[in-house]
Amino acid sequence: MDKILNSFKNKKFRYGAFSTLLAVFIIAILVVINLVVGQFDIKYDLTVTKMYSISDTSVKLVQELTDDVTIYALFKTGQENKQFKELLEQYSYYSSKINIVYRDPYLYPQFVESYKTNEDDSIPVNSVIVESARRHKVIPASDMVTYEFNYDTFSNDLKSIDLEPQVTNAIKYVSEETTPVIYVISGHNETVIDESFAKQLMLGNYDFKELNLFAEPNVPDDAALLFISTPERDWSADEADKVRDYLNNGKSAMFIMDYTGADLTNLRGVLNSFGVDATERLVYEASQRNFYQGVPLYLLPNQIPHEITNPIIRSGYPNLVVIATDIELLPERMISLNFEPLLVTSDAAYAKTGGGGASINKEPGDAEGPFNIAMAISGYQYIENQNLLTKIVVVGSSGILDPTANGAVRGANGDFILNSINWLAGSQSSVYVRSKSPSTGLSYLVIDGFQGLLIILTSMIFIPLLIIGTGVTVWLRRRNR
Numbered sequence: 001m002d003k004i005l006n007s008f009k010n011k012k013f014r015y016g017a018f019s020t021l022l023a024v025f026i027i028a029i030l031v032v033i034n035l036v037v038g039q040f041d042i043k044y045d046l047t048v049t050k051m052y053s054i055s056d057t058s059v060k061l062v063q064e065l066t067d068d069v070t071i072y073a074l075f076k077t078g079q080e081n082k083q084f085k086e087l088l089e090q091y092s093y094y095s096s097k098i099n100i101v102y103r104d105p106y107l108y109p110q111f112v113e114s115y116k117t118n119e120d121d122s123i124p125v126n127s128v129i130v131e132s133a134r135r136h137k138v139i140p141a142s143d144m145v146t147y148e149f150n151y152d153t154f155s156n157d158l159k160s161i162d163l164e165p166q167v168t169n170a171i172k173y174v175s176e177e178t179t180p181v182i183y184v185i186s187g188h189n190e191t192v193i194d195e196s197f198a199k200q201l202m203l204g205n206y207d208f209k210e211l212n213l214f215a216e217p218n219v220p221d222d223a224a225l226l227f228i229s230t231p232e233r234d235w236s237a238d239e240a241d242k243v244r245d246y247l248n249n250g251k252s253a254m255f256i257m258d259y260t261g262a263d264l265t266n267l268r269g270v271l272n273s274f275g276v277d278a279t280e281r282l283v284y285e286a287s288q289r290n291f292y293q294g295v296p297l298y299l300l301p302n303q304i305p306h307e308i309t310n311p312i313i314r315s316g317y318p319n320l321v322v323i324a325t326d327i328e329l330l331p332e333r334m335i336s337l338n339f340e341p342l343l344v345t346s347d348a349a350y351a352k353t354g355g356g357g358a359s360i361n362k363e364p365g366d367a368e369g370p371f372n373i374a375m376a377i378s379g380y381q382y383i384e385n386q387n388l389l390t391k392i393v394v395v396g397s398s399g400i401l402d403p404t405a406n407g408a409v410r411g412a413n414g415d416f417i418l419n420s421i422n423w424l425a426g427s428q429s430s431v432y433v434r435s436k437s438p439s440t441g442l443s444y445l446v447i448d449g450f451q452g453l454l455i456i457l458t459s460m461i462f463i464p465l466l467i468i469g470t471g472v473t474v475w476l477r478r479r480n481r
Contacts, residue, residue, distance in 0.1 A: 051161070052086040054094075057433050058168040062095035067175050070099045071167065072129040074112065077104045081126060084144070087163055088128075091171070098171075128163075130170035134177070137170040146435070160435035168433050173205040180224035180425050183211035185243075188231030191256065191398040206421065213239040218246070224425040225252040225391075230398040232262055240266040244273055248381055250388020252424035254417075258398045259325040274377055274392055275333025281353050283324045283371050283396070284360060287346035292408070296360055297323050299397075301343035301373045308376060308393070308419045309342055315434070317412040319343055322399030326351055326371035337379035342393070342416075345371045373397065374416075376423070393420045411435070 073088055075081065080102070091098045105112045105125050112123050115138055123129075126141035144163040147156035173179070184190075206224070213219075213235065219226065219242060226243065235243075247253060247270070255271065257278035271277055285291035285299050292298035299321040303309045312319065321343065329339060349369030350362045377392040399405060406413040411434070 051083060051436055052090075054087060054090040054164055054168070055433055058091070058164060059094045061168060061172060062091055062098055065095055065097040065171070065175060067132050067134070068097050068099065069130065069132050069171055069175060070101055071171075072111075072131065073100065073102050074105045074123065074125055074127045074129070075102055076106060076125055083161070084126070084163055088167070091167070128167060128170075130167060130174055132174040135174050137173050139166045139170055162435045165433040165435055169205055176205070179205065179207050181207045181209055181220075181222050182225055182227050182421065182425075183209055183220065183223045184227045184229070185213060185231070186210045187212040187214055188233040188235065190228070190232075191230040191258075191401065193229070193401055194403045206425075213242055216242075218242055219251075223251070225254060225421065227254050227256075227421075228267075229256040229401070230258040230260065231264070231267065232260060234262065234264045235266045235270075237266055240270050244270050247274070247390050247392065250381055250386075250390055252391040252426075253393075254420055254424060255392065255394045256398050256401065257325060257327075257394060257396055259323070271394065272330060274390075275330050275337055275339065276375060276377065276394055277328045277330055278394065278396055279326050279328050279351070281325055281351035281367060283326050283345060283349055283351045283369075283373065284362070285345060286348035286350065286362065290346045290349070292320055298405075299324055299345060299349075299373060301345050304341050304344055306340055306342055306376060308416065308423050311419060312412050312415050315410075315412065315415070317409050319400065319412050319416055320405040320409045321373055321395075321397045321413075322402055322405050324373050324397035324399065326373065327375045327394050327396050329372070329375075334379065336381075337377055337390075340376045340378075341372045341374070342376055343372070343374040343395075345369045345373060374400075376420075389426075391424050391426075393424060395420075 071088060071091065073080075073085070075085070088100050092100045103111055105123070115123060115129055115136065123138055124141050126144075128139045128144070130137050130139065144161070144166055145158060146160045146162055147158060208227075211219070211223075211226070223246075226246065228243075243253065255278075257271075259280060259282055261280075268277055282297065283299065284296040286296065290300050290302070292300055300318045301321060303313050303319060305313065326345075333339075347370050349371055351367040351369070351371060352363075353367070374393065374395040377394070378389065380387040380389050400413045400416065402413075
C-alpha cells in the first residue's frame with residue numbers, strides 16, 4: 001500500500017500528471033474556441049485562385065443594390081455542385097438584398113416552365129435564374145462553364161468556370177432601369193462575331209440588334225451606339241450620310257476595319273469626316289516583344305493608358321491583334337476633336353502598302369512605325385444650342401475578334417471590345433469579373449539557387465539541430481535536479 005501511495009509522489013508521476021492536465025486544459029480551450037467560432041459564419045478560402053469566393057467587384061455591386069434580387073438555383077436535390085453552391089451563398093452573405101432559393105427542376109417542373117419564353121426553350125438542370133421586380137435572366141448551365149477540345153485526348157477539358165461573371169452581370173442587368181441597344185450594321189458581308197467570342201460580349205447586358213441601313217430611313221432613336229465590323233462591300237452614299245448625321249448629333253460608333261483590298265470609299269469617307277483613315281497597309285512588327293509566336297503579323301501592341309485599356313493593363317494581359325492595318329491621323333481634322341491612341345506598335349514596326357511585297361522583311365519604301373492600331377476619338381458638337389458629345393473607337397483589325405487570339409490572351413481582346421462599348425455608350429452596363437481557371441489551381445514556386453540552399457539548410461539542418469538541442473537541454477536540467 002505504501003508503494004502505491006509513494007508512486008503518486010515521485011517525479012515521474014508529478015511530471016506525467018502535469019503533462020496530462022496541461023493537455024486536457026489545452027484541448028478544453030480549443031473546444032471552447034471552436035464552439036464560440038462556430039456561432040459565427042466565418043469562412044476563409046485557402047485555394048490559390050479563390051475558387052469558392054466572389055471577387056471584390058461582385059461584393060461592391062451587391063452591397064450597392066437598392067432592389068431585392070432573387071437567385072433561383074435549379075439543382076437536383078442531393079446533387080448540388082459544391083463550388084457553385086458556395087459561390088452563390090457568397091452573394092447573400094454580403095447583401096441582404098440577395099435571396100438564394102433552391103428549386104429542384106424535377107420537383108417543380110411548372111416553376112421552370114414559367115420562365116420559358118416559348119415551348120421550344122429548354123432550361124436544363126444546374127441552370128440559374130436571376131430575377132428582380134423589373135425583369136429576369138436565365139443563365140443556362142452550359143454558360144457557367146467553358147470547355148476546350150483537347151486534340152491529344154480527343155475530349156473536352158474544363159477551361160474556365162464562368163458562374164461568377166455570369167451571375168454578377170445578371171444581377172446588374174435585372175436591377176437596371178433600362179437596357180441599352182447596340183445596332184450591328186449588316187447587309188455588306190460584315191465579319192460575323194464568333195459565338196464563343198460573343199459569349200464574353202453578351203455579359204455586357206446590352207441588347208444586340210441588326211440594322212440594315214439601306215432598308216431604314218434613319219438610325220433608330222434607341223441606339224446606344226453603332227457597331228461596324230469590316231464590310232466587304234462599300235456603303236452607298238445615302239447609307240454613309242445616315243451614319244455621318246447620326247454621329248454628328250452626339251452619338252457613338254465602333255469601327256472594326258481590315259485591309260481587304262475592297263473599295264470602301266463611302267465608309268472611309270465617314271471616318272475621314274472625323275479626322276482618321278484606315279489605310280491600305282499591312283503592319284509588321286520587328287520588335288520581338290511586340291509580336292506573337294515569331295509571326296510579325298501577330299501584333300502585341302503597347303497598351304496606352306485610357307479608360308478603355310486601364311483595366312486590361314492592370315490585369316497584366318496583352319492584346320493580340322492578328323493581321324492589322326493602321327489608323328492614320330489626317331493632317332486636316334477638326335481641332336474640336338480629341339484623338340487618343342489605345343493600341344500602338346513599337347517604333348521598330350513597319351507597314352507595306354497593297355498587301356505586302358515578296359518579302360515579309362522590311363524593304364525600302366516601307367512606312368516606318370510606330371502605328372496606331374486602335375484609337376478613340378471624342379469631341380463636342382454644338383447643335384441647336386446644345387453641346388453633344390460624339391465618341392468613336394476605330395480598330396484596324398477584325399483579328400481582335402478572333403476567338404483563338406482572344407483565348408491566347410485570356411479574354412483580354414473581349415475585354416477591350418466590351419470596355420470600348422461601355423465607354424462609347426457612356427455607361428457601366430457591365431462589370432468586369434474574370435472567370436476562374438481550374439488550370440491555375442496549382443501554383444509553382446520559383447526560387448533561385450541561394451533560396452533553395454537556404455531552404456535545405458533550414459529544414460534539414462537548422463530545425464532538426466534546434467529540436468535536438470532543446471531536447472538535450474531539457475534532459476540535462478531534469479537530470480541535474
